Amino acid sequence: MSAVFEEGQLYSAVTTEDDGTVRVHLSDNHPGLHDEAYLLRRGEIAAVSLAHRPGDPVPTVDYTDAEHAVWRTVSTELAPKHERYAHPEFLRGKAALDLPVDHVPQLHEVTERLLPLTGWSYTCAPGLVPLRDFYRDLGHRVFSSTQYLRHDSRPLYTPEPDILHEVVGHGNQLASPRFAAVTQAAGEATTRLETDEAVKFVADVFWFSMEFGVMADGDELKAYGAGILSSYGEMDEFRSMEIRPLDLVAMGTLNYDITAYQPVLFRAEGVDHLEDVVGAFFETVDDDLAARLRAQAGAAV
Numbered sequence: 001m002s003a004v005f006e007e008g009q010l011y012s013a014v015t016t017e018d019d020g021t022v023r024v025h026l027s028d029n030h031p032g033l034h035d036e037a038y039l040l041r042r043g044e045i046a047a048v049s050l051a052h053r054p055g056d057p058v059p060t061v062d063y064t065d066a067e068h069a070v071w072r073t074v075s076t077e078l079a080p081k082h083e084r085y086a087h088p089e090f091l092r093g094k095a096a097l098d099l100p101v102d103h104v105p106q107l108h109e110v111t112e113r114l115l116p117l118t119g120w121s122y123t124c125a126p127g128l129v130p131l132r133d134f135y136r137d138l139g140h141r142v143f144s145s146t147q148y149l150r151h152d153s154r155p156l157y158t159p160e161p162d163i164l165h166e167v168v169g170h171g172n173q174l175a176s177p178r179f180a181a182v183t184q185a186a187g188e189a190t191t192r193l194e195t196d197e198a199v200k201f202v203a204d205v206f207w208f209s210m211e212f213g214v215m216a217d218g219d220e221l222k223a224y225g226a227g228i229l230s231s232y233g234e235m236d237e238f239r240s241m242e243i244r245p246l247d248l249v250a251m252g253t254l255n256y257d258i259t260a261y262q263p264v265l266f267r268a269e270g271v272d273h274l275e276d277v278v279g280a281f282f283e284t285v286d287d288d289l290a291a292r293l294r295a296q297a298g299a300a301v
Contacts, residue, residue, distance in 0.1 A: 010160055010258050011127035011146075014046045022047040024127075029159050032151035045148045049126040058111070058124050061147050063104045071104040073155045074164050074232070081235045087215045087222035089271050090229060093117075093175030104163065107145055110171055118180040122171070127160075131190075131199060138187025141180070143170055156232040159259065169226030173210065178271050179224065183210055185282035198290035201252040202282065208251040208266045209278045214238060215268045224274075227262075234261050241265050246277045252290070253297035 013025040024042040032038035041064075048059045063071075079101075082091065097113050099105060111121040123137070125144040137144055145166035150158035158165070174180045186206045193199050213225040221239055228234050242264045244250065251266055268274040 012042070012160060014050070014126045016050070022050060022126075027159055030151070031154045031157070035151065035153075038151055042148055046126040049124040049147060052124050054123075058107045058122065060106045060108070061104075063149075066152050067149045068103045070149045070152050070155045071164065072102050074150075075099070075101040075168065077156060077232055078168065078230070078235075081232065082229060085223050085235045085238075086229055087217055087224040089176050089178060089215075090173060090222075090224050093179065094172040097172055097175035099167065099171065104149065105167065107147065107167075110145075110167055114171065114175060117175050118177050120174045120180055122167075131203060135187045135190035135199070135203070138183055139189075139191055140187070141184055143174065145170075165226065165230040169230030172229070173224070173226050178275065179210070182275060182279045182282065185279055186210070189282045189285050193285070193287055193290065195287050195290070197294065198285070198287045201290040201294060202285060204253070205248060205251045205278060205281065207256070208254070209268075209274065212262045212265060213268060213274070214243065214265045215274065216270060221267065224268075231261075237261055238265060243267050246273065248277065248281055249293050249296045252293055 012027065012030070015023050015025065017023060022043045024039065024046050026033045026039070026042075032042070045061055048061060052059055082094065086094070096117050097110075099110070099113070107122040107124055114120045114122070118141070120141045120143060122143050122145050124147055127146060129137075129144045134144055143166070145163060146161060147163055149164065150162045174183060183206075186202060189202050190199050193202065209225070211225050211227040213223070214221055214228070215224050216222075221243065223229050223235065223238055228238050238261075241262065244264060244266050246266050246268055254264060256262060256264070268277070
C-alpha cells in the first residue's frame with residue numbers, strides 16, 4: 001500500500017537533517033503528534049529503512065514491549081472480525097501464512113512464511129514510495145512495507161498505513177495464490193505504461209479492488225481488500241456503503257478521500273469474476289486502453 005495512496009499526506013513526510021537526524025513529520029490528527037518519545041522512535045525506524053540498499057538483507061527492528069503490545073492487541077481484535085467479514089479466499093491465505101499474534105514479526109520472517117506459498121517477499125520502506133517504483137516491485141513479487149507501528153494510545157486507529165496494515169492486510173492477501181497473481185499483474189502492467197495518467201488509472205483500479213474490494217460469498221457480502229481487512233472500524237461499516245458492480249471506468253476515475261472510510265465500493269461476484277474483469281484488465285492494459293477508458297468517463301459526465 002506504500003504507494004497506492006498517491007497523495008503523500010497519508011504517509012508522514014520523512015526528512016534528513018544536516019546532522020543526519022531523520023525526522024518524521026506527523027499530520028495534525030496523528031495521536032503521536034505531541035509525543036516526543038514516539039516522534040524519536042518513528043525517526044529511528046525510518047532511518048533503518050532509509051539506510052537499506054537493494055540487494056542487502058532487510059534490516060531488523062528491535063521492537064519494544066509497547067510495540068509488541070500494540071501488534072498483539074490489534075491482531076487479537078481483528079481475528080473475530082476476519083472470521084465474520086473476510087472472504088474465504090482471504091481466510092485461506094491467512095491460515096496458510098499463520099502470522100504471529102503475540103509479537104511484531106520482522107519483515108524477513110514474513111518473507112520466510114510467504115515465499116513457499118506464493119513466491120512473494122517483503123522489503124522495507126520509510127513511508128511513501130514513488131508510484132512507479134512501488135508497482136515495479138509488485139511486478140517482481142516484492143511488497144514495500146513500512147516497519148513502524150501506530151501510536152499505543154489508540155491501537156485500533158491509525159491515520160496512516162503501518163506495518164499492521166502492510167502485513168496483516170496485504171500479507172494475508174498475498175498468501176492466496178489467486179490474489180497474489182492479480183496483484184503481480186497490476187505491477188507488471190505499469191512496466192508497459194508510458195503515461196502517468198495510465199499508471200494512475202491502474203493504481204485507482206487497484207485501490208477499488210485489492211485495497212478496498214468486496215466480494216459475494218453466497219448470499220453474503222464479504223471483504224477481500226487489505227484496506228478494509230486491516231481496519232477495525234471499517235469492517236463494521238463496509239456493508240452499509242454504496243455497493244456497485246465491478247466497473248473499470250468508474251474504478252479508474254472515481255474521486256475518493258484516502259483518509260476516510262470509502263463510501264463507494266465495487267463488488268466482485270467471486271474470485272473468478274475478479275480475475276476475469278480486474279485481473280484480465282491488469283494483464284492487457286496499455287496506454288491506449290487506459291486513455292479510452294478515461295475518455296469514456298469524461299463522456300459520461
